[in-house]
Amino acid sequence: MSAAMAGAVDLSALKNKADNASRPPAANGPADDAAATGTPAVIDVTEATFQAEVVDRSMQVPVVVDLWAEWCGPCKQLSPVLERLAQESGGTWVLAKVDVDANPRIAQLFQVQSIPTVIAIAGGQPVEAFAGAQPEPQIRQWITALLDALREQLPGIQAAEQAAGAAEVEEEPEDPRFTAAEEALDNGDFAAAETAYRQILEAEPNNEQAQAALAQVRFSARAENADPAAIERADAAPDDLDAQLAASDAELATQQVEAAFDRLVRTVKRTSGDDRNRVRQHLIDMFELFPDGDPRVTNARRALASALF
Template identity: 75%
Template structure:
């Protein structure tokens, strides 16, 4: 692979790390770059032993050595992160800021950035330097996985888990999602409605249907609806259209506030219509979203 680096010095240093003479702890902890279930982890000198050496006994750990001043790093790192998430645990990406953790690049004898090193069984096995095209990185990763599959049990375990998940996928949802990807909102909506006809309490289908309906409306949202609504505060239809336009423009709080104000100004069927529309908007967001929590409190105050 273009930009390959000499691994002989790396392996010698890794043997020292494996025997317990690796980088000493310096305090701090690891920071996952993608959440609790992520396969992308920020590593420090304090967590190098556990996150790189020990984890590499189960799956390959791909070490991404980067720095904020390194422009090629900013091109390479997002590719590695995306591939790590796609592979779902077949390997782990360990991101290391060399400026904050200077002993680690010294351990590997790194001469330039970015440098990427695959560690397996506690030892570096492959490496390359410099930004690379995604297709070439994919080929490099596949070669690492193929070489280590019989040595590291975590690779096959992750592949088996991914296969079981694929088999467990509901074909009804798959068909709806494929329609959505094509932009065929009517077919996707019909597919989700069919699921709900058979399973009225299917929360996944309910949430997906709401998303499809909003996405279809958002594509046709008229930005000028906001200005028109601002000049006609008592026009319920105008306020609803404006809230859709604001939500489509990622102005979430503005959309919520607009409808809460409209609830305060209306009564009877009109108030109920606005309230229901606002609640439908809430359902587009994940549980625990603070913007929704705030808007729910404001709605309750407006109603009572």
């Protein structure tokens, strides 16, 4: 889902405006402040603060820039995931949120074509990016790969990891069942991760964390092999159940959320018995990938109820 940023981007384009902005004097740079006072994991950034909060800070740890807007539906799906992961990061990276409507020059600087767009800044330059909302497991893998690639270059990553490790000594140990599942997921072993989460649910059928994680793992495994051509094949064979399920996965993997939901609702209307139950369950599993209250899920649930009854 990620792509390296090609070529250099002159992030100093915003520096003059930042230099003219009033901000409290600091004895240390941003990274030193982070170590001394505990920089927030999530920062709202403007054109005036971009130089200090993003460019300067990226000399110590990666800064992941989330370009969003209030009117952007997918942003409301992606941003909470990024915020939660940043809070869990222990300071190994920082999330910088940029409202593109209020700060258009930043979006112009990166030549952003659509939002949400997420750009990782390291050493004062963009190094990785992706566009569109993504499933949480894929975002975790993206961040893990980013940290692995930059650990030797940015001293703040190891410093934060060492500090977090010292703190964990005093904390209660993590649930080893979830640790095993997350390690498998970080390694891209979806089958092992699914097995681990299944074992948790066998012992605790109502474990909501394991239920949500299992839904994410199952979709990530399917999305990895999703074939965009499946959509065309399914359109040509509306009665082919397997084709419709594969096409819905391909649509969801490419952020065509409403199209994926609509396809499965239409398929529910055309089927009955075990086939209908299979499609219904596939759609319900997809709903589990989205946060509570997502309007696309709400609308699709209504459409599904109408199709069933």
